[in-house]
Amino acid sequence: MALGAARSTGGVEVRVRDLTWRPFGRSRPVLDGLDLTLGPGERVLLAGPSGSGKSTLLRAVAGLLLTADSGDLSGAVTVGGHAPQDVPGSVGLVLQDPGAGVVASSIGRDVAFGLENVSMPPGEMPPRVEAALREVGLTMSADSSPATLSGGESQRLALAGALAMEPSVLLLDEPTAMLDAATAGDVRAVVSDVVARRGLTLVVVEHRLEGWLDHVDRLVVLDAAGSVVADGEPRRVLREHGRSLADQGIWVPGVPDPDPLPLVLDRAPEGAAGRVPAGGVVAAASGVRVEHVSRRLGGSSRTTVAVDGADLEARAGRTVALVGPSGAGKSSLMGALGGLVQPSRGTVDVAPPLTPAESGATSDAAARTRLAPPHAWSSSDLARVVAWVPQRAATALLGRTVREDVLTTPLALGQDPEVSGVRADALLGSLGLAHLADADPRQLSGGEQRRLAMASAVAHGPALVLADEPTVGQDRLTWAAVSGVLAAARAEGAAVVVTTHDPGVVDDADHVVRLDAPPQPAPDPEPERRPLVARAGPLSLLAAALCVLPLPALLDTWRQGLAVLIVEVLLGLVGLLAPGPGRAPHARLRGVLARLAPAAVAVVGVAWSAWLLGGRDVEVAAGAALRVLCLLVPSAVVVGFIDPEGLGDHLAQRLRLPARPVVAATAALQRLQSFDALWGELMTTRRVRGVRADRGPVARGREAVVVTGGLLVGALGQASALALAMDARGFAEARRRTWAGPAPWRRPDTLALGAGILVIAAAATARLLLP
Template structure:
C-alpha cells in the first residue's frame, strides 16, 4: 500500500498515491432562495437565502444560537428532509447539478458518535465505500489511507466506543474523506474538545483540505483558530439571513461591534460578563442552608470501574475514575477540567449520588442530609437516597440535554421538580418565568421541549435544574453551543445559584467558565487495567457464524404444534438446556470467559414474566387445571430458551453480511436493520440516563408496584423518543455517506460457512427431533 503523502509534498500526490490531476477537487456550490420551516415551529429557520461558494473555497459560517447554521449545512448536503420534516423551498446545486454522485459531499456532524454505523473503526470508515460498490479487496488500502490521513493511528478492529472526543472527530472525518468528496461540511467539530485536541483537529482539517483542494464549509461559534484557515467568513443573524460576507479579517474590521452585539464570538472582543440575575427566593430551598464555604459534598478516594459487553464480543473493563478527591463548597463554583476521556462526567455523577462509586466514599453535609437517609451515625451515601430526597439537594444538567426533558411544555418542565417536592405555588411559578426570560425561552414557554434546538434544550436544562433552589448544582458542559449572549445568560443563572448558597460543580473546556470558577480541578485520563496477555477463550457458540445461530434458534418455531403435554415439553426443555450448556463451554488454551451463564439468565429474566402470564391465563381459561397451565408455560419457555443462549453471540454486523451475501436479502433493509441492532446495544445507557433524570428531578418511583409499572411505561415512551432522535441522526449520517443512493452495494466483511455453522443448525434440528420423539413416547 502506498503511504499518504506528507504535508510538504502537497499538490504532488493525493493520499492514495495518485498524481494530483487525479485527486478530488472542490465543488462549486450555489444556494438560491432557500427557505426551511420545520414542522412545529411558527417561523422559518432560513428564509430566501442566497449563497455562492466557489470551487476550492474555504468558508467559515458563524451566527448566533438558532440562526440556522446547522440547517444550512444539511441543506448543502441535500439531507434536510432525511431526518426532519417541514416546508422546504429553493434549490441547492453542486457544480450546477441538484443531485451529485454519492459521497460528493462529506458531512461531519456536531456529535461524531451519532454517525457511527459499525462496531469497529475500519468497518465504519468502509461504510461509504460499500455504498458506492467498491470491491472488497480494494477497501483495506483506502481505509488505511484515510485513517492515516487524519492521524488516527489505531488498529482497524478497534471499537469506536473506546475513542476519545478528538479521536471520534478524526474517525468521522476519515469516514467522510474515504469517499473522496468535493465538498466537506463540518458542524462545530471542536465544540466539545479541549484546546490542544481542538488545535489538532483543526490542523488535520487544514492539511487535508489544502492537499485535496476541497471546498470547505465549517460551522463554529468561536472563530478563534479558524480565521487563518479559511478564505471567507459568512455570518447569519437570528432570522437566518446573511448579514456579513467577505474576507474574514475584513468582515471583522467592518462589522466587529455589530457581530458582538449579535452574540458572535469575535476574537479580541472583551469577554462577555455573566448577566446579573435576580431570582425570587424559594421557600424551604436547600440552597443557603449551609454557610458560604462550608462543604456541601466531599468525595474521598473515589473510583469508578465500568464493565461492558457488546453482542458477539467479549466483555471489557475500563477505569473511568481512579483515586479522585473532590469537595464542593457552598456559594462556590468548582470547574472540572481535563482532556476528553478523563472521567469528568463520571466523577461529577459519583459525587452527586447519580451513580455508586466502585471505591471510596461520598459524604454530604449533615444539615442537608435527609432524615430518612441514615440510621444513627451512619448516614446512607447519596446514591442510595430516595428520589425526592436527592432532588431536594441535587440538580443535574446532563451533557445530552435532550435526556433532561420530562415536561410536556417548556414551562411544565421547569416546574416539575418544585411540584414533586411540594414547593409549587406563586413563588415557584414566578421563579420559573424569571428563568425562562433570562435564558431566552419565554416565547417558547408553551412549546413541546422536544422541538427545541440543542442549544435551547441545554438552556432549558439549566433553568429546570436551578428552579427549586438545590444545594448542589451539577452542570455538564453547560455552555457548549452557546453564543456570547446565551453564554452570559447561562453563566448568570449559575452564578445566581452560587449567590443563593448552592455549591456549583461544572465540567468544561470553556476558558471563560474556568476564569469565573472559585477553584479548578484538572483531571488526567486514568490508567487502564493492563491487557491480560492470556487471551480469553471463546465459547463454542462464539465460534459459530451469526446466520447459523439465527437458523438454529428459529428451528424451534414448530414446537408449540408438536408438544401436547407438559411432560413432553419438559423433555425438550432438558435437551435445549443441555445443548445450550455445551455451547457455553470454552475449550482450549487461554483465560476462562466470564459471565456466560449470567448473560443467559439475564436474557431469560424478562421472558419469565411472559411465561408466568401465559401460565396464569391458561390456568384461568382451562378450568384451573395445573397440567394445562404447566404445558402452556413450558411450551413458551421451549421457544425462548434457545434464543437466550445464542443471541448474546450474534454480532449484528456479521449477521448483516451473511443475510446479504448468503440469503441475498435486499441490501437496504439489511443495512438499516444491522445499524438498528447496533444502536439497540446503547439502549441500556439511554434507559439508565432517563431513569437518572427522573430520580434527580424527584419523580422516580422508588416503591409501589403500580407506580413503578406506570413509570416504566413513561420511560419507555421517553426511550422511544430518544431512539427516534438517535435514528434520525443515524439516518442523516448514513445518507451523508451515500446510503440513500446505494443501489448496487458491496460488503467489506466476508460471510463464510464453516463446520461449526453446520453443527449449530444440526443442534437446532435435534431439538425438533427430540420433540417428535417425546410426542411418540411420552404422554
C-alpha cells in the same frame, strides 16, 4: 458506483439558489430565498447567531433536508453541477451531535460505513480506515466500541468517517465545540492539512471564530432571519462589521466576553442552597476511582478506568471548573461527587446539614457516620441537594411542556407551587425561553434544550449544581444568560462544578482542577475463553433459533414439551461450555436467565389462560406453558451472541438480501443494544430530578411504563439522527454496496444449525413415543 467516480480530484463549486426551507409546524422559514456560491477549493467559515439556519444550510448542501425532517423546500443546490444526492460520497458532513450518528458497534466499522456505500473493494478499506483514525488522533484499536468514547472522541470519530470517503466538499458543524484547546487545535490542523492537500471545498460552522481565521479564506455571516449580512475576506469582514456582529451574538475575536446576565432569584422554598456557610465544603471526593465496563456481543468485556485516585472539593458560593483533554474523566468525577455514579474506590462525603440524617441521631456527626454515601441516597434526598445538567440535554427532559419541565423537581419535593412558579418564570425569561413555556421541550433546538436543562436543574435551589459543558453551542447572548444562571445559583449559596473547555467559564471559576486521562490497566495476558455458541456465525445461530418455530404444531402434551425442553436445555448448556486455555467467560448462564426473565410473565400468562379456558386442567396449562418455553429458550441462549454487524454481513453476502433493509435492520439492532445505556441515563435523570420510584413494586411498575415511553421517544429521536448520519455518508443513494466484514461459513456454523434440526427431530420423536 466506484469510489473514484464518487469524487473529483479536488474541490468543486457549490451553488445555492433561492433556497427556502420551512420546517413542518413552523410559521416562518428558517432560510428564505438564500443565494450563495462557493468556489472550487474555497474554505469558508459560516457564522451567525443561534437559530440563524447555519446547520440547515449544511444539510441542504449535503442534500439531506428531507431525510429526517419534513417541511416545505424550494430552490436548488448543486455540487459540482450535480444535485448532491446524485453523487454519493461527494459531500462529507460531520453533524452537530456526532455521537447520535454512530452506525456500528466498532469504530473501525463505523468509519468504513461510507466506504461500503460507495462500493470500495473490502480489501482496500482497512488502510483507509486506519489512516482516517490516525489523522484525527484516535489511537485505540479499530475493534473498540464507540460506547467507550467521550463526547470529544465521538466528534473525532465522525470526522474520521467523513474524511475516509475523500469527499470533494467537507461540511463541519461545530467540530471543535466539545474539544479541549489542544485537541481543537489539532483537529483544525488536521482539517486544514487534508483540505489543502486534497484541494477540498470546506464549510465550517462555529460560534467561536478565532481558531479558524487562519484556516479559511472567506467568512459568511447569517443574521437571525437566515439572510447573508456579511461576506468576504475574514479579517476585512470583522473590521467592518465586528461590533454589529458581536451585538447579534457572534463571538468576534478581540471583543471581550460578555458579562453574565444579572439574575436575582427569589429564594426557593425549602431549598438546600445556603444551608452551608459561604466557603464551607458542600461535598468532597477523596481518592475516587471510577470504572466503566463495556462488553460486545459474544466478545470479551473491557474495563476502562475513567478516574483514578482523584480528589475534589465543592464549596458553597464557589465555582470549580474541571478542565482537561477529552476522555480525562471530567464527567465521571463530577458524577461520583454528586452521587450519580458509584465509585469503585474512594469516598464521597457531603456536609452534615445536607445529609438525610437517620431518625434518632443525637448529633450531626453521629448521623453522618451512619449514613450511606450519596450514590445510595433515595431520589428525593438526592434531588433536594444535587442538580445535574447532562452533556446530552435531551435526556434531562421530563415535562410535557417547557414550564412543566422546570417545575418537575420543585413540585416533586413538595415546594410551594406559587413561589416555585415565579422562580421558574424568572429562569425561563432570563434564558430566552419564556415564549416557549407551553412548547413541547423535545421540539426545541439543541441549544434551547441545554438552556432548559439549566433552568430545570436550579429551579428548586439545590446546594450542589453539576453542569457538564453547559455553554456548548451557545452564542454570546445565550452564553451570558447561562453564565448568569450559574452566577445566581452561586450567589444563593450553591456550590457549582462545571466541566468545560470554554475559556470564559474557566476565567469565571474560583478554582480550576485539571484532569488527565488515567493510565489504563494492561490487557490480561490470559485471554478470555469463547463459549462454543460464540464460535458460530450469526446466520447459523439465527437459523438455529428459527428452527423451533414449528414446535407448537408438533407438541400435543406436556410430556412431549418437557422432553423437548430437556433437549434444548442440554444443548444450550453444551453451547455455553468454553473449553480451551484462558479465563472463564463472564456471566454466561446469568445472561441467559436475565433474557428469560421477561418471558416468565408470558409463560405464566399463557398457563393461566390455558388453565381457565381448558376446564381448569393442569395438564393443559402445563402443556401450553412448556410449548412457549420451548420457543423461547433457544433464542435466549443464542441472541446474546448474534452480532448485528456480522448478521448483516451474512444476510447480504450469503443470502443476497437487498442491502437497504439489511443495513436498516442492522442499525436498528445496534440501537436496540444501546437501549440499556439510554435506560440508565433516563433513570439517572429521574433520580436526580426527584421523581424516581425508590420503593414498592406497584410504583416501580408504573415508572417502568413511563420510562419505557421515554425510551421509545428517545429511540425515535435517535432513529432520526441515525438516518441523517447514514445518508450523510451516501447510504440513501447507494445503488451497489460492498461489505467491510467477511461472511464465512465454518464447522461451528454447521454444528449450530444441526443443533436446531436436532430439536425438531426430538419433537417429532417425542410425538411418536410419548402420549
